[in-house]
Amino acid sequence: EAGVTQFPSHSVIEKGQTVTLRCDPISGHDNLYWYRRVMGKEIKFLLHFVKESKQDESGMPNNRFLAERTGGTYSTLKVQPAELEDSGVYFCASSLSDSSNSPLHFGNGTRLTVT
């Protein structure tokens, strides 16, 4: 089966611009998560979708970040306008259920650099 895919793998943008990251989860996985690793620090939870609904968006840093999952398939994470501190690696993960017995499958991440 195809794994979780993320696009693009790298993005370099200027402060103030807009960037949209995309995640395609494993087919059939209702649960989709976004995480972020900034400056080699901890990987932090951003939000969790169950199908097309936001189950938990408590980790979203501010209203410059907008996540969507229309139709419950792929998800996008838009940053508008981007700031320097948004630089980092954005990971997407999916799982069959939201129990810790259902393993998380991670994508390779999108490395975002804001200059």
Added chain:
Amino acid sequence: GNSVTQMEGPVTLSEEAFLTINCTYTATGYPSLFWYVQYPGEGLQLLLKATKADDKGSNKGFEATYRKETTSFHLEKGSVQVSDSAVYFCALSPAPMEYGNKLVFGAGTILRVKS
């Protein structure tokens, strides 16, 4: 709140050396504990997990024991190989088990194994 602290890297070892990567956690209740590994150019993969005190998780020669009394989950391997070079992340899933995939990660430890 919940947090995970890992030893800082990079850790550099010769092939066949013994590996320990320390991980301690702070959590309320009874979290599940995980080690994830990120090989170069890839996404995170679950390495092993433990769901209750004194459980030992193991995989690919790696082991970690859930120690509630010391709030630790140290990763060990008796004989490392060059192919083990990667970034290792300790993580916890806060109780309850029913919502298990909102993980709290440590900062990651880079392991470099020289031949």
